[in-house]
Amino acid sequence: MGERRGSASAMVVPMVSVVAMAFILNSGVVQAATYIVGDENGWNLNIGNWPNGKSFQAGDILVFNYDPAFHNVVIVDQPGYSSCITPEGAPIFATGKDQIKLVKGENFFVCGFAGHCASGMKIAVNAV
Numbered sequence: 001m002g003e004r005r006g007s008a009s010a011m012v013v014p015m016v017s018v019v020a021m022a023f024i025l026n027s028g029v030v031q032a033a034t035y036i037v038g039d040e041n042g043w044n045l046n047i048g049n050w051p052n053g054k055s056f057q058a059g060d061i062l063v064f065n066y067d068p069a070f071h072n073v074v075i076v077d078q079p080g081y082s083s084c085i086t087p088e089g090a091p092i093f094a095t096g097k098d099q100i101k102l103v104k105g106e107n108f109f110v111c112g113f114a115g116h117c118a119s120g121m122k123i124a125v126n127a128v
Contacts, residue, residue: 032059046120058104068096074112081108084117102127
């Protein structure tokens with residue numbers, strides 16, 4: 001007797017379903033961007049305007065490059081940013097190659113070395 005074969009349409013429907021599901025799952029995935037703070041100048045004095053014109057998303061990574069003998073990075077709240085006063089218990093990074101993930105909303109960073117924040121070594125980044 002003859003061999004029985006499945007119809008082509010029976011194979012197409014599951015294949016289309018798999019491709020459609022993969023498209024739907026991947027369409028919602030957004031890869032985080034990585035930004036070098038200060039670009040080629042790194043984390044330095046008078047950097048406050050660096051975020052201007054950039055669009056940040058929650059989950060993006062900021063890379064702070066600097067000489068740890070002269071600078072650090074402190075995550076502060078808005079009052080700490082405005083006053084250049086580091087709140088007690090604020091996270092301090094001091095490797096010289098810090099990578100910090102942005103959270104949704106305002107993110108504030110200052111240098112905790114004396115006088116640096118007041119000299120403009122601070123940035124405010126809004127991540128949507």
